[in-house]
Amino acid sequence: MDTFADLPDALVRDLLAQAMPVAQRVSSNLDELRSAKEQLCEEARRCGLIRRKADLDVPREPSVVGVDGSYQIHRLTSIDLCAAAAVAVEGTSKEAKRHWPEPYHEMWVDGLPHHIDTVGVLRGMMVSMELNLADNAPHDLVLLDGSFSSLIIYLNQALTKLDDCAANLGNKFRIRWEEGLLPQLKRLLRSDRTVAMPKFTARNELIQDNRLRPPVVVDGKTLATLILCPGEYTAPLPIHTNDEPASMQVDHLPERFCPRPEMEDLLAAIKSLRVIYFRPYGWLPALRVELPAPVSSSNTRLSMALEGIMRQFFSPAVIEPYPLFLADRMVKSLGSGVAVIEQAVAQHIAAESPNVEDTLLYLQNYRTEGGRGGV
Structure with a gap:
């Protein structure tokens, strides 16, 4: 299936034109963060944030x-x-x-x-x-x-x-x-x-109380990925x-x-x-x-x-x-399973209805919503 098959051509052109500017902004943030890695690692070790699982x-x-x-x-x-x-x-x-x-x-x-x-x-x-x-x-x-x-x-x-x-x-x-x-x-x-x-x-609990001061706004997972070596973890924080x-x-x-x-x-x-x-x-x-x-x-x-x-x-x-x-x-x-139930319900009701066409109008699906527990 063509990725952009359902999008207007002009919208696709505008969308693709933004790829490089977005990439440059993301790259600039990552470069700034990486340049501060040595200092951030030193600060983290000095305040006892980094620990080794091997210990x-x-x-x-x-x-x-x-x-x-x-x-x-x-x-x-x-x-x-x-x-x-x-x-x-x-x-x-x-x-x-x-x-x-x-x-x-x-x-x-x-x-x-x-x-x-x-x-x-x-x-x-x-x-x-x-x-x-x-x-x-x-x-x-x-x-x-x-x-x-x-x-x-x-x-x-x-x-x-x-x-x-x-x-x-x-x-x-x-x-x-x-x-x-x-x-x-x-x-x-x-x-x-x-x-x-x-x-x-x-x-980002790692920046609470000014423990670490990254040069850009960053979440805890990203900052921890920067400062932790394999097999390391951070001290438990509130x-x-x-x-x-x-x-x-x-x-x-x-x-x-x-x-x-x-x-x-x-x-x-x-x-x-x-x-x-x-x-x-x-x-x-x-x-x-x-x-x-x-x-x-x-x-x-x-x-x-x-x-x-x-x-x-x-x-x-x-x-x-x-x-x-x-x-x-x-x-x-789960959505696929519910879709099967939807079809089974419609078939059962239609089979017992004196007016199949009218009945199916009441069972038309016009929107599906869903979500998961994880965040």
Whole structure:
């Protein structure tokens, strides 16, 4: 298929004309950053930011599982065909015990009346499934795709919109919440075996308190890729500080679902989170790894986490831990699965309808929306 087949010729010409100016600006930023590498590395070592994985105890091979989720909304004429799912995929291992040889999953699908707030609650359903799989995984190391904060933000949006979505969806999410979703969330935030690995973020804890002063605006992953050698990681740093407290992201979950003492406990757990940047190999950019306090404060647990992550990379073609890569591929395919359900529903309804042509008008798909858990 021609890449530009659906674009006007004039737009294509204007687009291509911008390639060189954009490349020059990006190149200029990278050159300026690279020119400061030696100074930044020296500053990082002087303030104790850079550490070596080799200095930690060598642990046994941990069992590893990756968890990711996604949601889909197919906007039909008369209904929204909605689905949410989460998948847990076990990592590769040579010595570690295999607990889940086959992927585990949770899913929910239904046809709902059109509501403006369906997305927020459906995304909360997806997060509830991710949390349940992560909480029940028996593995030594559980990798979450995305940040801890995004999980809480999505749950907050779902709880806030609960009364404004379709009854079937709202009731289902309310049941999941009442079955212990809040305790699950707090357990993961204080877990000694769960870490969160967002792919992209603008955050940069390395420049807090003027630890490092790069010459250009840069995120933490890019800066860590510059200063870290293979096998190095940064000292655990607070994700939330007095200048940027946890309450800036989640002021308060709705009080009827999360009483104030519970919320204060949740905020305390969020405040205790730490972040490191880890560069396992020279052919990988630095990874952002968010750690609960029991992991960041224990060299044994930290060593187990770094070892588990490092063992899940074996090719430059995959720049995230292998189980997260597989889980991501699987949940991306949810849209294809919902499309099949859409066709099956249309065929079944049309077969029983006295007026097939009129019925199919109510089932026309005019827009598909979707998203994933990872950020």
